[in-house]
Amino acid sequence: MFRILFYLVVIFLLGLGFAWLADRPGQLDLVFAGNRYEVSLMTAAVAVVALVAAIMVLWWLVRSIWTSPYTVARYFRVRRRDRGYQALSTGMIAAGAGDGGLARRMSQQAAKLISSDQEPLIHLLDAQAALLDGDRNAAREKFTAMLDDPEMRLLGLRGLYLEAERMGEREAARHYAERAAEAAPQLEWAATAALEGKTAEGDWDGAMKLLDGRKPSGTTAKEVASRRRAVLLTAKANDILDSDPQAARMAGLEAHKLRPDFVPAAVVAGRALFRLNELRKGSKVLESVWKKEPHPEVADVYIHARPGDSVQDRLTRAKRLESLKQNNAESSLIVGRAALDAGEFKLAREACETAARLGPREAVYLLMADIEEAETGDQGRVRQWLAKALRAPRDPAWVADGFVSERWAPISPVTGKLDAFEWRTPIERLAQVIEGEEDFTPPAIPAPEPEAPQKNDDAMAKEPVVIEAEAEQPPMPDKPETEESVSPKPAEAVATVSKPVPANANSVEEEEAPVAPPSPDDPGVEPDKETNGSTQSGFRLF
Incomplete structure (x- = not known):
């Protein structure tokens, strides 16, 4: 576009110059070799312009003839490269579609037309074709060869990691993931795999260091990183609670600050604070999480804050929790258990009946059976409550990948995934209750x-x-x-x-x-x- 405009401007200037000469007639005298030539100024200008144009055309012809071998070679080289890239593109599409035969043929054709040093994707196509053909050893050799190329190193590590995972070689997969995470911390798969390896070993500090090395971008990525750090801090606090309560206190409070509604973080922070005789602060931590998420573990730690408290003191603390979260089945259950321990059967029965109205489930009827046995000793009514507990909805528990646990854990024992446990009613128990109601x-x-x-x-x-x-x-x-x-x-x-x-x-x-x-x-x-x-x-x- 600019070249065309430049030509137009040049032509316009030439026409303007010739028009200017035409309006101003003149004569040019030229003496050459004893001869005198008289021409008009316009004729001389046209001759000069024609001479310059002839020289430019002659130079172009000479230059074209001189560079013709190179031009012809470049033409065929570009044509060969275009055919190679077309074969590489077709091969990649075939590999993605699962056509191993076509991918192998296109890989061989691309290797003939393009040098693998110039285009590293040929190695990837070779590895993908080998995987589709079932030649795992050849694919691993291709991925291993990629490690020598700085441009292809991460791709080779990714391929070796997936192959190690497929063969069940967790140690080798973890090794490749850690190498990739060191080279590029922003890789999600590498960081996640290396993080799971650290957590499986119980190296919480190493896992947090690896997590801190990443720089998440976006709100969602930052929230995920914050959740993971809170889980790691909670796990560390649980491990060192008996040996170093002060460090456990710091880790638990930091985890609670990152996730104020995370029950395990509040529980471990409360336990550490109570061991250090910081009853007021520990109570505030547990009360804050109780308002958001009433949980039996929170209530148990809160009620037994001081081992020397009487049953009446524990009942008072249970009533305090109930006042913070009213019209809640868990609050009524806590008061019922504390009242039963204190021997106040009437209050225990009233609280249990309230819990049954708010959320009937197995624990409610089991507690009612305990109250009946402690107060009246009527075995018939005790069995009646036990029978109701059998067909009542089951209590929630910590569930991760189908595994049900009474205690929270930082990783899933099935898949090793971090932050996998959730507090909910197990799905299989829900299905059993639904089927059993018919x-x-x-x-x-x-x-x-x-x-x-x-x-x-x-x-x-x-x-x-x-x-x-x-x-x-x-x-x-x-x-x-x-x-x-x-x-x-x-x-x-x-x-x-x-x-x-x-x-x-x-x-x-x-x-x-x-x-x-x-x-x-x-x-x-x-x-x-x-x-x-x-x-x-x-x-x-x-």
Whole structure:
């Protein structure tokens, strides 16, 4: 574009100059070799311009002839290079599509047309073609050869890392990842793999040093780095809590500052502060996280802040937590447990009933069973609460990659991933509860022990073997819903309960029903389930 404009400007200037000469006539006298030549000024100007143009054309012709061999060679070289790049592009597309044969042919063709020293992608295409052909050894050799080229070193490390991971050689994969992370800390795969290697060894300081070496860009990357650092600090604090409480305190508080809603960080910080007799500060840390995320571990550390406290003091601290997070099932459960330890059964029962209304689950009914046993000792009602606990939604736990743990851990024991544990109800338990709710018949609650004074002693005495087996084990539903809902009974007891009733058993029960009414302590069968004496569940033994 600029060249065309330049030519136009030159032509315009020439025309302007000739027009200027035409308006001013003149004559040019030239004496050469004794001869005198007289020409007009316009003729002389045209001759000069023509001479300059002729010289330029002649120079172009001479130069073209002189450089023609080089021009012809360059033409064929460029054409050959273009064909090579076309083959390389086709080969890369074939490798991405999974066509190993075409990738291999295009790799060989590109290697003939382009020098591998000029285009390193040929090595990558060779390695990809070898992988598609199943020649893993050749692919590893290609990746290893890339390590000698500074431009291809990271690519070679990446290939060797993936191959080591595929073969299950974790140590070799970790070695390649660490080398790549040292050369380029911004590589996500290298930094993550090296970080997992450090955490697997328990080298929390090395992992944090590796994490600090990166410079994340963007809000999301910075948040991820902050979360990981908080997890590493929490893990370090847990490891050194017994040996160095002061260092654990500093690490726990820093982790809590990075993630104020992270329960394990607040728990370890609170424990370290309580060991250093900083009760006020430790309580504030736990209270702050309790307001955001009520968690039983937070409550346990908060209530047992001072080992010498009485049960009444612990109950007072539990009520303090409840006031910070009202209308919460976990708050009511904490008060219920503390009240049970303090012997205030009425308060414990009220708190447990509140928790049952807010969020019924397994722990609520188990606590109710403990209260019933401690207050009344009524085994029938205790078993009733235990039966409800069997079919109630299960309690949340720390879950990572399908692994359920009662305690938090910094890495997953399955995959080694950092910050994998989450506090939630396990998925398999949720599925079991959903499946178990269909066609579920609540088990009847048997009577208390036979030696207790009851109105139906004669009726129970007629079946001593069955009652003895029942007294030893809790009842089971007709259809076992899940593996967790089945109580661990011995094989003999299960056989006794699940054994079909003989044909004459109904007549015996019909005859004995009027003589032996249910015991007052027996909760019996629910009214909507019991229609008459002949339709009772097989678990009702009296």
